[in-house]
Amino acid sequence: MTRxxxxxxxxxxYMNAEQLGFFRELLRTLRAETMNNIEDAKQRLAKPPEVNDDADRSSHEEEVRLALRIVDRExxxxxxxxxxLDRIDDGEYGFCRETGEPIGLxxxxxxxxxxxxxxxxxLAERRERQFVHKRDG
Known part of the structure; x- marks a missing residue:
């Protein structure tokens, strides 16, 4: 099945077997890509370049910070x-965990x-902003 x-x-x-198979494969691909991205970033971090001046050192440190943020996000x-993937197996994938309504393709x-x-x-983000605003206020 294509997009x-x-x-x-x-x-x-909505969320028939074919669609669930499509999303299962999409998620498996995403997991593999994510794991590869993490491994690639780790490899880059493990082999720092030789830096000879402050500008190179600063540039490298910024690249390291960015790579660490990406690894953390991934x-x-x-x-x-x-x-x-567990929600696919449980038959809950594609449905909102709060309302039970379809999330939408x-x-x-x-x-x-x-x-x-x-x-x-x-709505959850609005509630979170209000909570943070009240807490900070």
Missing amino acids: EELLASPPDD RRLLPKIQAA PRLLVRPTADLSAQAKE
Whole structure:
């Protein structure tokens, strides 16, 4: 199944076996790419270049900081990918964990690890901002 075929599916076919297979493969590919990205970053960090002046050292330190941020972000993505694969196995994938409503194919294509509908995510972010604002205020 291609993305185009997925998006052209009738609403009644939401999260049928073929669609679940599509997302299972998408998530497995994402997991493999994420693990490769982490390994590549680790390899780059393990072999620092020889730096001779302050400008080179500063540039290298900035590259290291960026690589560490990327590794951290990628590392935090792995459990989300596994949770999404588990939801496929449990028959819960594609449905909002708060409302039970469909998350929607376009959103899942953009963020296959999503477990909230766009509306539920927006509401959660609003609540979080209010909590932070009240806490800081």
